[in-house]
Amino acid sequence: MSLVKFTGTDNLRVRLVLSVLSGKPVRIDGIRSEDKDPGLRDYEVSMLRFLEKITNGTVIEISLTGTSVLLKPGIISGGSPMEVTLRGITSDDHDLSVDLIRTVSLPHLQLIGMSEGLEIPSFGGGEVEFLCPIIKQAKTLNFVAPGKIKRIRGISHAVRVSPQFSHRMIEASRSLLNRFIPDIYLYADVYKGEESGKSPGYALSLLAESTTSAIHCSEAISRPGVTPEEVALEATKALLTEIRRGGCIDRKHQGMVLILMLLGSEDVGRCRMGSSAHGRPIQVLRDIRDVFGTSFKIAPADAESKEVLLSCYGTGYVNSNRPVA
Numbered sequence: 001m002s003l004v005k006f007t008g009t010d011n012l013r014v015r016l017v018l019s020v021l022s023g024k025p026v027r028i029d030g031i032r033s034e035d036k037d038p039g040l041r042d043y044e045v046s047m048l049r050f051l052e053k054i055t056n057g058t059v060i061e062i063s064l065t066g067t068s069v070l071l072k073p074g075i076i077s078g079g080s081p082m083e084v085t086l087r088g089i090t091s092d093d094h095d096l097s098v099d100l101i102r103t104v105s106l107p108h109l110q111l112i113g114m115s116e117g118l119e120i121p122s123f124g125g126g127e128v129e130f131l132c133p134i135i136k137q138a139k140t141l142n143f144v145a146p147g148k149i150k151r152i153r154g155i156s157h158a159v160r161v162s163p164q165f166s167h168r169m170i171e172a173s174r175s176l177l178n179r180f181i182p183d184i185y186l187y188a189d190v191y192k193g194e195e196s197g198k199s200p201g202y203a204l205s206l207l208a209e210s211t212t213s214a215i216h217c218s219e220a221i222s223r224p225g226v227t228p229e230e231v232a233l234e235a236t237k238a239l240l241t242e243i244r245r246g247g248c249i250d251r252k253h254q255g256m257v258l259i260l261m262l263l264g265s266e267d268v269g270r271c272r273m274g275s276s277a278h279g280r281p282i283q284v285l286r287d288i289r290d291v292f293g294t295s296f297k298i299a300p301a302d303a304e305s306k307e308v309l310l311s312c313y314g315t316g317y318v319n320s321n322r323p324v325a
Contacts, residue, residue: 003027004291011283013047014255018291020051020058020073021263021317026291031067039066043088054082081117082132090126091203093221096252098128099155099205104217108253112138112260126199137318140264141257143248144272144301144309147212152177152239154207156232157189160200165228166190169204172232176240202228204235208243216242216250246307247274255284258296262288264314275306 006015007030019026032038040048040062048069052058057074091097096105102120109118117133154173158166166188177184186206203221218238220231242250249257254273258281261269273281289295294312301307 005029006287006290009044011255011280011287012044014259014284015287015291016047016051016071017259018287019071020055020076021259022291023073023075024291025070025072027068027070029068031069033065033067040069050084078134081134082130084130084132085127086130087127089199090128091201091219091221093223097203097205097219097221099157100207100217100219100252103153103155103205104207104215104250105253105256107213107215108249108257108260111141111143111257112264114138137265137316138260138263138314140267140314141261141269141271143214144270145212146214146246146248146272146307147210149181149208149216149243150211151183151185152181152206152208153184154186154235155189155205156186156202157205158202159190161202163188163190165202168228169202169232172229173204173206173236176233176236180240202231204232206235206239208239212248214248217252218242242274245274246305248272250274251281254281258284258288258310261296261310261312262292262294262315263317266314266316268311269314270309270311272301272307272309275308 002024004019004024004026006026006028009031012028012031015026015028031040048060048071051071051073052060055074055076059072059074061070062068091099098120106118106120112135114133114135117131119131121129121131154170156166156169156173170186170188173186174184201222203219205217205219207215207217209215216239218235220235220238222228222231245251248271251274257271261271285296292315294315296310296312299309299311301309
């Protein structure tokens with residue numbers, strides 16, 4: 001099977017996942033080769049170890065400097081639900097927090113028929129458990145009606161700081177959101193003691209759900225010199241911006257949904273995305289083309305908006321390790 005080559009750390013995790021799903025070996029060079037601290041980071045090595053654990057026969061080769069990695073994927077282990085315990089930080093300013101993964105990312109997986117048994121309980125102290133059921137095949141995604149926003153939910157959490165910080169963020173966020181919709185519920189989540197971990201801070205995660213179950217989300221976390229009110233307004237304005245961009249999928253989940261469309265049954269899947277469907281989603285489309293050889297059609301959703309309609313023919317993906325009747 002031909003080797004697929006990439007350069008740099010952009011979309012590193014997506015490329016590794018696509019390699020495992022397709023069974024094609026991937027070589028990634030130039031990993032922070034110009035940095036003072038070149039090579040893979042610890043969390044990226046953990047990702048490689050995780051992929052090795054959930055597959056049989058995977059071979060991973062990392063150069064001495066860590067600036068090059070070769071992944072020869074094996075077969076994904078199937079047959080039973082997956083239970084994974086993850087430890088570390090649960091929120092930062094680079095990736096989705098565990099709150100958004102639980103309230104937004106998991107509902108997106110339900111679009112392809114994965115529902116019962118899918119959960120991610122948090123035990124505090126930087127430890128979460130991911131429970132994932134098995135399904136025969138991913139359903140074809142056909143999500144083209146964004147609907148109208150019907151409710152807004154949020155989690156304001158404070159860890160090893162005054163509980164008042166959480167309430168201050170809620171009040172500041174409501175000062176903006178109350179102008180648009182009455183169905184708003186923001187939950188104050190304050191951790192104390194051992195379950196609070198070792199990192200003090202506070203953050204606000206918001207999501208808006210539409211009448212067609214489209215979800216838009218945003219979040220903001222504390223930084224030195226930034227007040228709880230400023231964090232809340234940052235998250236709230238980001239949510240309103242996401243809603244204004246439109247579409248059925250928010251920017252943070254467009255890449256994931258594109259991969260779900262790729263894995264769907266052998267039929268045409270369609271999804272309407274907002275005017276922000278550029279940058280990282282486009283890079284995901286290029287990586288899918290390079291690894292799977294599948295191209296997406298991108299067309300204007302309608303003449304009155306900047307939203308786009310993406311469609312592709314699903315690969316009918318099934319685990320090759322699953323016995324065929």
